[in-house]
Amino acid sequence: MTDSNEILSIKNIYKVFGEDPDTAMEMLNNGAEKDEVFDKTGQTVGVFDASFSVQKGEIFVIMGLSGSGKSTMVRLLNRLIEPTSGSIKLNGLELTGLSDAELLDVRRQEMSMVFQSFALMPHMTVLENAAFGLEISGVAEQERHSRAAEALSQVGLGEHGSSYPHQLSGGMQQRVGLARALANDPTILLMDEAFSALDPLIRYEMQGELIRLQQEQERTIIFISHDLDEAIRIGDRIAIMEGGRVVQIGTPEEILRNPADDYVETFFKGVDVSKILKAGDIAEHNPASLIKVNGSVHPFEASEICPYGYLVNEQNQLQGIVPTGDIAGQSPDLSTLQGLQIDRHESIYSDTPLHEVLRKVAEVPYPIPVVDRCGAFRGTISKNLLLETLSHG
Amino acid sequence: MSEFSLLDPFQFLNVPLGEWVEAILNYLVQNFRGFFRAIRWPIDQVLDGIEYVLQSIPPLIGIILSSLLGWQLAGKKMGIFCAITLFSLGLIGVWSESMTTLSLVLTSLFFCTLFGIPMGIICARSDRVERVIRPILDAMQTLPAFVYLVPVVMLFGIGNVPGVLVTIIFALPPLVRLTNLGIRQVPADKVEAGRAFGCTPRQMLFKVQLPLATPTIMAGVNQTLMLSLSMVVIASMISVGGLGQMVLRGIGRLDMGLATVGGAGLVLLAIFLDRLTQAMGERSNADNTLHWYETGPVGFFVRLSRSAKGQQPVAKTDP
Incomplete structure (x- = not known):
């Protein structure tokens, strides 16, 4: 993988939750640890000096236990949460300095998100839900409905356009969520624990679906997960987060054979080696x-x-x-x-x-x-x- | 005069609230009467318009139209229910008074939604505004109506228009509160999804927040209507016509028959309005998959006209 393939580059991103992030940042720059910052200022460091880059067309999994900052991390990427400091570059475009209008364009065209809780609009039909992103972007009704219908058929829901979300099962609802994100034809798909709320069988099926979609369309996907088996199955590369830090980045094999520290090693302890290694x-x-x-x-x-x-x-x-x-x-x-x-x-x-x-x-x-x-x-x-x-x- | 006592300091410390209010009121009456008279104008126009329409519709046509409306909004049962309540109103001989009361209530509802919903939206967006507005709403709801009845008469005179005004004061708070609540209770993940797909604040309001808050807002409309109805009786003290005046006259002359007829009319009207608005609220979160033009009398006529046009290739069969 060469640098010309790099689509998203994250450098030294920090996120401090609290009233006075400047003081906390100063302490962190002077080498303070996050516990120290919390003791002295009462502010929480959500993401601590995270740097990584994502290549075009790969599924990049950010993995960690709850509280490790992975959900914060993905929201920093489309600035649903404002980063305290650092740089996020999408195809060379610096996202942290964008004006509100430019940021809206990025969210409408470059990045779409799929949520753990599906977050579908109950008052809209499945088709309208899938067309939601396009509607927000001001695409004319006919075009957005045909594009939404296409996205729905991609995820195998072509026939359910006129149903309402509550009439569908959880797995089907998340397919609608996926179709809504795909209809926008985004450069990057952000998936925040997208399959965690589904039962294991459906989850396995959806993972297969995602891998199939990715092979067809060569889309870049950033996938958040706390499930190691899921990460290993769908991830081309995995970033492991602990306490707001990115501790290790690599392919599943690399991490398994050469864990960066004890935390990563214990994380991989229960994993069936025979399924990862080839x-x-x-x-x-x-x-x-x-x-x-x-x-x-x-x-x-x-x-x-x-x-x-x-x-x-x-x-x-x-x-x-x-x-x-x-x-x-x-x-x-x-x-x-x-x-x-x-x-x-x-x-x-x-x-x-x-x-x-x-x-x-x-x-x-x-x-x-x-x-x-x-x-x-x-x-x-x-x-x-x-x-x-x-x-x- | 007793000595200054620390245990009861209010013998020496007091705020002459009553005198202040009187002074302010006198000042307003003397200097701003024209201004307050001007406020009457829009209310007058709306009230006159509504009352003219309601009074000029013959009772039977009115009953049929309301029943069709009920059917459209909430099905055939509702239509029959509307017909029965309105027919009873006519039977006990208070049709005209009911229409006057209904026009008062609808006028007050019109102005309540005009101000209440935007106020609720602003409250939902800013905690600071909410902190300021909440005690005002508390005062509007708990202050006995008689307290502001007199100043309103001094400023606006008597008659239906000041009656509508006091009704607005009393009936506005629940709509503001429930609009505020409805928007604040929109699930955070839906709002986040809206943001993630690039909603402007305006799009967020109209495409996500208001649609999801509609059932709660409709509950607010329902409450506003009910409070308006209860207020028109008190407002009849400042010479507001309609059912309230029948009740007041009946009590004044110890004519229990008259008072009861007026009261029964109010109850029938209240039941009619309550069921209708509740049905509207339920409809907004209903799980039917049909469009509004596929149900009720409109759907009936649409089907009728479709079949009248013969065997056109209408694949759409209603489930």
Whole structure:
């Protein structure tokens, strides 16, 4: 990911809740902690020196427990809450200094929000609700209704336009909330715990829906969640917040393998590692076990340590697996090796989650080869390696 | 004269409130009578207009029209109910007096909504304004009507117009209070959603706050109507016509029949207005999916005209 892909950049954002934020800011600039600020001035620091950047087209999850400042953080982005200091840049446009009118334009065109409580208007039909943002922007009735109807059909509610929100189930209501946000065709979608109020099955379904929509439209989504499984499932990258600070930012794998501190580690403790890590993440690549075949056999060392040799061609494509014990020191030609190789060897794709490879690894006697989607050899996973990885989580 | 005592300081300390009020009133009467007379004018116009219309409609037509209105607003049952109450008014022989009272009440309602709803909106937007206005509303509601009846007569004279004025004073507070309450009770998440989608304060008011506050505001309108009705009896003391005057005359002459007829008329009118406005309030938060033109007599005639036009491809079948 390059910097040219950056769509939103947040630098050193602070939010102090209280009567006299200037004093609190001065204390913070002089190195005071938030507890100290609270003791001396009675003011709460909601967000403490947060910096991160969001790339175009990714789902960026901000995760934390309640009180960690994640909901405040997302409201700072569209200035529903005014930041005390810091800078927020959207496509290079500084949002913190905007006038009221410019801010309204940003809210109408660039950012739409989906709420935990749905926040639909009970006096409007589903179609009118979906068209709400457009109505506020002053789009003519016919156009906004056709755009709203389109957004509704995107979320699978095309037929319910004339119903009222209270006639729909929770999951359907949140689909209306999503359609309302999508109808505006925003650059960035802000989702504040959008699925937290739904029951687990519907939540899972909505997550799938969101991933599908994002793949279709390449929209940038900032998603707030307190649910780690949800964050891992939908998030391209996750920012973890604790007590108003952003403690770590990274892909789920990065954070899992390399937690920044104890807090993050305990957070990830209960997580099922086998669902996050993929075969490619843990595959070991041992050059000694490779046998390059290219019409003829390249010289290789069949060592005692590697009981199996993996035949790869010029393009690094896996051709077969040979038990090295059978070669017994001789320098065989291609046909001998082909005669020795194991019939119908198994292999797994590098993007398969670990929990799906357990059975295969257990079934075959050799460390199972891992190949990417093009068939290129990426390494092997032995039983030992797998058990070791899983026991770490 | 006793000695100065700390335990009872009010023998020496007092504020001559009564004298002040009298002085101010005298000053106003002597210098600003023309101004107060000018205030009468708009009230006079509205009252005359409404009364002219109500009195010139023949009773039977009036009953039919009100029933159709009731049907439109709240279904067939309401229509029948309206017909029964109004028909009873005619039966006990107080139709004309009822219409006078109704025009007084409607005039006061007109001015109450004209001032009350905007005042309620301002109160909802600013805590400071609310702090100032609340004690004034308290005073308007609790001050005995007789206290301001006399100054009103001194400033505005007697008759229907000052009667409407005292009615407004008494009936305005609940509308202001309930408008204020209704807007403040709009759920915070709806307001936040409005802000997040870029509402200007004006759009917020008209597209989010007022629609969501409508049931509460309608309850305020209902209360204002009821208070207006109870006030027209007291206002009849300053020569306001209608049912109130029947009651007052009946009491004065110990003619219990006359007083009871007037009283019964007031009750019937009150029931009619109460049910009608309540139905309007319920309608605004009702969960029907039909448009207003698909229900009631209008819907009936719309369907009638559609079917009269023959088999046009109207796919819309009422559920």
